[in-house]
Amino acid sequence: MNSILLKIENKIATISLNRPKVFNSFNREMALSLQRILDDCETNDDIRAIVLIGNGKAFCAGQDLKEVTDPELNPGFKKILDEHYNPIILKIRNIKKPIIGAINGVAAGAGANIALACDVVVAHEKVSFxxxxxxxxxxxxxxGTFFLPRLIGFQKALALAMLGDKISANEAEKMGMIYKSVPAEDFEETINQLAFKLANMPTLALGKIKEAYNKSMTNTLEDQLALESKLQIEAASSNDYAEGVAAFIEKRKPNFNGN
Structure with missing residues (x-):
């Protein structure tokens, strides 16, 4: 059974974590497979938005502890971080395409932090982080020590990290940890609508927005203003900008092509 599934439809790539019997916890094979698929999504021009979701009852329970306690299989924490999780986080953040974290079940440990690294995070109300x-x-x-304090504040993030509290999707939305919590019965339709909307937006500009927000984490104000100027000039020379302005003037719906 493939540990990662990929479906491409309507310019949307749906990546499904597929180890449901162990709540989609990561082993080495799954981590490396996810990296390969993220790379493929980045270079495939037919893909303009990505959805990351889990199969079964969980989004992802983090690391498969059976792997790290098996004397023959255990790759060691240095390899797990350097070769598994750190590259996954960097690929999620650096892909110039919008990524929706569709949190369909519990997101724990590394699974929670992979979820929070996505661009738009939506969870149904029965989910916990x-x-x-x-x-x-x-x-x-x-x-987790990078994004969580920036999302919800230093004190709250530190307390959650120390105490290991279970946070509901509704709580996560209220504290700014995720974009939206929705009723379970509306979850699939909400994800489909969001993915379709993003895939049909000016995705070149979305990639530049993502780049600007990424660099705002560490830039000075002066550096960020210079970056905004650079990226805005690039965006203003795109076909999507020309189409967007023409559609506005002509009072019609724009037809963006992502370049």
Whole structure:
């Protein structure tokens, strides 16, 4: 059974974590497969938006602990971080296409932080997020110490990391951890609508927005203003900008092609 599934339809790539019997926890094969598929999505011009979701009852329960406790299979934490999770986070952030984190079930440990690295995170109301690391004597990884305090504030993030509290999707939305919590019965339709909308927007500009927000994490104000100027000039020379302005003047719906 493939640990990662890929479906491409209507310019949307749906990537499904597919180890449902272990709540989509990561082993080495799954981590490397996800990286390959993210690379393929980046270079495929037919793909203009990406959805990352889990099969079964969970989004992702983090690391498969059976792998790290097996003396023959255990790759060691250095390899797990350097070769598995860190490249996944960097690929999610650096792909110049919008990525929706469709959180269909529990997101724990590295699974929670992979979810939070996505561009637009939507969860149904029965989902929970858990920084589970401290509960087994570890620290948050997969950029959890980077994104979480920036999303919800230093004090709240530190407390969640230390206490390992379970946070509902509704709580996560209220504290700014995710974009939206929706009723379970509306989840699939909400994800489909969001993905379709993003795939038909000026995706070249969306990629530049993503780049600007990424660099705002570490840039000075002066650096960020210079970057905005550079990216805006590039966006203004695109076919999508010309189409957007023409559609506005002509009072019609724009037909963006992503370049």
């Amino acid at each position: 858990i920084q589970a690391f401290s509960l087994i004597g570890l620290i948050p990884d997969s950029a």
